[in-house]
Each structure stands twice: as structure tokens, then as C-alpha cells.
Amino acid sequence: MDSFEWVDATSVEHAVALLAAAAGPGGPIVAKAGGIDLVDLMKEGVVRPARVVNLRSIEGLDRIAFDERRGLSIDALVTLAQIEASPEIRGRFPALADAARHAATPQVRNAATIGGNLLQRPRCWYLRNHYFHDEGVDAAAALASGEHQYHAIFDNAECSLVHASTPATALVAYGAQVHLAGPGGRERTVPLAEFLRPSRFEQVRDTVIEPGEVLTRVTVPAVAPGARAAYHKQTERESYDWPICDVAVVLEMQHDAVAAASIVLGWVAPTPRRASASEQALVGKPITEALAREAAARAVAGATPLAKNRFKLPILEAVVRRTLLAAAGA
Numbered sequence: 001m002d003s004f005e006w007v008d009a010t011s012v013e014h015a016v017a018l019l020a021a022a023a024g025p026g027g028p029i030v031a032k033a034g035g036i037d038l039v040d041l042m043k044e045g046v047v048r049p050a051r052v053v054n055l056r057s058i059e060g061l062d063r064i065a066f067d068e069r070r071g072l073s074i075d076a077l078v079t080l081a082q083i084e085a086s087p088e089i090r091g092r093f094p095a096l097a098d099a100a101r102h103a104a105t106p107q108v109r110n111a112a113t114i115g116g117n118l119l120q121r122p123r124c125w126y127l128r129n130h131y132f133h134d135e136g137v138d139a140a141a142a143l144a145s146g147e148h149q150y151h152a153i154f155d156n157a158e159c160s161l162v163h164a165s166t167p168a169t170a171l172v173a174y175g176a177q178v179h180l181a182g183p184g185g186r187e188r189t190v191p192l193a194e195f196l197r198p199s200r201f202e203q204v205r206d207t208v209i210e211p212g213e214v215l216t217r218v219t220v221p222a223v224a225p226g227a228r229a230a231y232h233k234q235t236e237r238e239s240y241d242w243p244i245c246d247v248a249v250v251l252e253m254q255h256d257a258v259a260a261a262s263i264v265l266g267w268v269a270p271t272p273r274r275a276s277a278s279e280q281a282l283v284g285k286p287i288t289e290a291l292a293r294e295a296a297a298r299a300v301a302g303a304t305p306l307a308k309n310r311f312k313l314p315i316l317e318a319v320v321r322r323t324l325l326a327a328a329g330a
């Protein structure tokens, strides 16, 4: 790993000022939260910063708060372990608590922050190998004909990279928003579904965050009384693993019928994908095995699997059906 300068940020404003400084000839200036993804990429030689701005030194950016009117607020430095353990999140946003609980390992969850999790780079052998960046190799072509079995089965004509964050699947289902602080005191709020953007090999980030901006918190609107939710991450093995796909379901109920549904599919498209046709199939009806089966069939319609990831289709269909039934308690 190349040497770099380390700076402890003392506040969000300080971090913004440090990150907004023009990158020197020695390389870019990058933020570090838990460091799980960043240090990995630095060790691989994919990211070679001149300066690392440590965000973990900012005090008070690690709180979870809930208010019936404003909903849930999760500061950027809250760890996945904190989300998993929060009684407020477990009680009111169980799909998010489950998504955090099933991400990575206990050690990783203790260090990984929600901000860094949403900003991590895709898991792709080609993207994470400096050879494909340094040598002018056509990584997109290598991926198209190579090892793409865990990549996108939807919207993959240009590039099949998928976003890595599994908590994002649940957060998009709950309608989360991301809050950013930038140079000149500028603050902005972006729906998470719009914050995440399709990855490309030539990009250095997979979100609409701009250079110099710091992600300060994630907010989630309060769910309707009686709402039901479930999350499932399907892996190849029982031990910690990246998903084949993950699915989050949030249902607003009126008596026994679905009043509104949010079904989000992760790891099957460049960004978490709303299964809109499945959602529409549910409205006004009670969830039954037959209806869940129909909604699941709709969720996979229009998929364009690649040579090595067709196996994801029946798995995704089964996971949508089971997660729907779990959410409904059926």
C-alpha cells in the first residue's frame, strides 16, 4: 500500500473542508468511516489516496433517534451492529434490523457504518483488481464474457455490476432518504433510491455524492400503524456470505387486505429494484399462497439473465414469494 497522510476530522464541517481541498498530485483525498471497504480497496491498489480523512473521530455522529412524526434518524457513523441491536429499529423497522443482522460477520458489523455501507463499491473481481484499472484492459468486456454469476439479471445491457449494500434493500423499501453536507454549508436530502446510481468501471463512486460532500445521516419515515415487513437474504451457504439476491417487503394493511406494498429486490439489478408489477398485484387483496405466487412470478418477468446467472431467476422468485408470506404472517 502506498503511504498517505492521515487526518482526524473533528466535525462534519471540518471533514467537508478537508475533503473539498483539491486533490494533490499524490492522489485523491478520501473519507474513512469503519474502513472495511476503503482499506480493502487500498490494499488492492484500486484506491491510492494522498490523504485519508478519518470520520470516526467526529463525536456525536453515531446516534439513532425515533419520533412518531419525523420517523427514524440514523447518523452516518452508526454501525450495522447498533442497527441490529436497536430496540426501536427491531420493533418498528424489522426488515431493516434483519438486513443489518444478516450483513457480513459480527466483527465487520461492529466496525462498518451505515454511511460507509451505502457508499461501498460493488463486489466484483474485475472492479476490485487494479490490473483492470491500470493496464487499459476492457473490464466491462471481461465481465460480460467472464465471471458474472453474482451480477445483475435486470438492466444489464451496458454493465451488470450490482450495488453491494444489503441494508440498502430494506432502506429503499421503507422509503429512506440520505442527508448530505457539502462545501459552503450546503445541505441536501436525496431519496436513497435516487442516491444510488448504476455502477460503471470508469466511475469512482456509485452514488450521486459529490466530491467534498459528507453523508451525515439516513432518515426513514414512520411506517403506518399495523404495517408488516420482512427481509430475506439468500446466500449459497449458511455462514456469512454475499447474497445471490435479497428481498425486502413492507405492507400497509387495511383489515386483512393490502393497502400499499413496497417490494424491493437487491443484488439482481444495478441498484435496488422496486417490483412495481408485484406490488400492484397485491393492492386491495389479502395475501394468500396463490397471490404471493402470482406476485413472485411478476417480480422476475422481463429479466435478461446472462450466460452464467440464469440460476438467480427461480431463486429470486422463491425468495419473493416466501418473504411476502413471511411479512403477511401467512
Ligand SMILES: Cc1cc2nc3c(=O)[nH]c(=O)nc-3n(C[C@H](O)[C@H](O)[C@H](O)COP(=O)(O)OP(=O)(O)OC[C@H]3O[C@@H](n4cnc5c(N)ncnc54)[C@H](O)[C@@H]3O)c2cc1C
Pocket (backbone or CB within 6 Å): 030, 031, 032, 033, 034, 035, 036, 037, 038, 039, 055, 076, 102, 103, 104, 105, 108, 111, 112, 113, 114, 115, 116, 117, 118, 119, 120, 121, 164, 165, 166, 167, 213, 214, 215, 216, 240, 241, 242, 243
Ligand atoms: C467478509 C465481509 C462480508 C460482508 N458482507 C456484507 C453484506 O452481506 N452486506 C453488506 O451490505 N455489506 C457487506 N460487507 C461490506 C461491509 O458491510 C462494508 O464494507 C462496510 O459496511 C463499509 O462501511 P465502512 O464504515 O467500513 O466504510 P468505509 O470503508 O470507511 O468507507 C466506504 C466508502 O464510503 C466513503 N465514506 C464512508 N463514510 C462516509 C461518509 N459519512 N460520507 C462520505 N463518504 C463516506 C469512503 O470514502 C469509502 O469510499 C462485507 C464485508 C466483509 C469484509
